Amino acid sequence: MKIVVLVKEVPDTWGDRRLNLETGLLERGAGELVLDEIGERAIEVALTYAEANSGSEVVVLAMGPASVPTNLRKGLAMGADRAIHILDDALIGADTTLTATTLAAALSHEGFDLVIAGNVSTDGGGAVIPSMVAELLDVPAATGLSTVAITATDVTGRRDTEVGSYTVKAALPAVVSITEALPDARFPSFKGIMAAKKKPLDTLTLADLAATSGASGEDAHSIVISLAERPARAAGVTIVDEGDAGTQLAEFLAKNQLI
Numbered sequence: 369m370k371i372v373v374l375v376k377e378v379p380d381t382w383g384d385r386r387l388n389l390e391t392g393l394l395e396r397g398a399g400e401l402v403l404d405e406i407g408e409r410a411i412e413v414a415l416t417y418a419e420a421n422s423g424s425e426v427v428v429l430a431m432g433p434a435s436v437p438t439n440l441r442k443g444l445a446m447g448a449d450r451a452i453h454i455l456d457d458a459l460i461g462a463d464t465t466l467t468a469t470t471l472a473a474a475l476s477h478e479g480f481d482l483v484i485a486g487n488v489s490t491d492g493g494g495a496v497i498p499s500m501v502a503e504l505l506d507v508p509a510a511t512g513l514s515t516v517a518i519t520a521t522d523v524t525g526r527r528d529t530e531v532g533s534y535t536v537k538a539a540l541p542a543v544v545s546i547t548e549a550l551p552d553a554r555f556p557s558f559k560g561i562m563a564a565k566k567k568p569l570d571t572l573t574l575a576d577l578a579a580t581s582g583a584s585g586e587d588a589h590s591i592v593i594s595l596a597e598r599p600a601r602a603a604g605v606t607i608v609d610e611g612d613a614g615t616q617l618a619e620f621l622a623k624n625q626l627i
């Protein structure tokens with residue numbers, strides 16, 4: 369079983385996160401860049417299966433800038449066998465279509481039985497990449513899973529929605545995305561960190577993927593043409609009860625069209 373885990377490098381949610389208001393790009397220097405936590409959970413799902421099933425291979429795959437290998441090494445330190453980094457200047461400012469096309473091309477190039485992704489990233493937050501990748505690869509997508517059971521031939525999981533839960537099953541090869549309901553990821557051990565230094569980490573460019581990808585990076589894709597910072601929060605209204613607090617409150621709610 370070959371499992372490829374899609375992991376994204378994102379700004380640490382505990383740190384400072386900023387967009388450059390001129391370019392629309394993420395200010396990558398503004399804070400620490402880390403593996404998205406949901407990606408770490410996805411690695412955990414893959415490793416749990418691989419440890420119980422000898423002959424399995426876990427590959428971590430990320431598209432992103434030159435800083436990505438440091439974070440891919442963390443996935444290797446957790447226990448993944450290999451890592452692949454897609455790096456190309458033409459991918460700077462990629463939209464979701466270009467991201468999905470490129471990831472799908474790398475997956476075709478690499479080959480896989482199962483792809484495990486997070487359901488949503490903490491920076492872009494589109495929650496669309498796993499479905500787009502599955503569509504481009506013409507394989508089933510089982511998204512938003514809060515449980516995952518993998519066999520040699522299929523993958524099954526529970527999908528929780530606002531109206532209820534249902535169980536979905538897909539024949540392999542398939543793409544799944546997981547939610548934060550899955551267990552926390554393990555911490556890399558010292559032995560794992562040392563071993564990770566010697567594990568293969570390959571870099572692919574768009575030229576390497578040209579045979580499997582229609583994307584040159586120069587194709588028409590959406591770009592951010594304007595953005596604005598969220599306005600600062602206005603001071604709240606304090607109502608002091610001098611016998612008419614109820615009236616004041618009702619007036620405030622009516623004025624703000626809340627009642």
Ligand SMILES: Cc1cc2nc3c(=O)[nH]c(=O)nc-3n(C[C@H](O)[C@H](O)[C@H](O)COP(=O)(O)OP(=O)(O)OC[C@H]3O[C@@H](n4cnc5c(N)ncnc54)[C@H](O)[C@@H]3O)c2cc1C
Binds near residue numbers: 392407465485
């Ligand atoms: C019109 C438009 C313009 C954009 N322009 C910019 C821009 O100029 N600069 C910018 O920084 N961003 C830009 N973005 C955002 C960028 O396209 C997305 O961050 C990126 O495509 C991934 O989408 P997401 O973060 O919404 O992923 P989601 O769909 O929320 O991610 C779900 C899962 O997919 C996988 N995944 C997602 N991205 C990757 C990746 N790169 N490598 C490996 N796995 C991955 C992970 O498993 C992740 O958990 C733009 C988006 C749009 C729609």
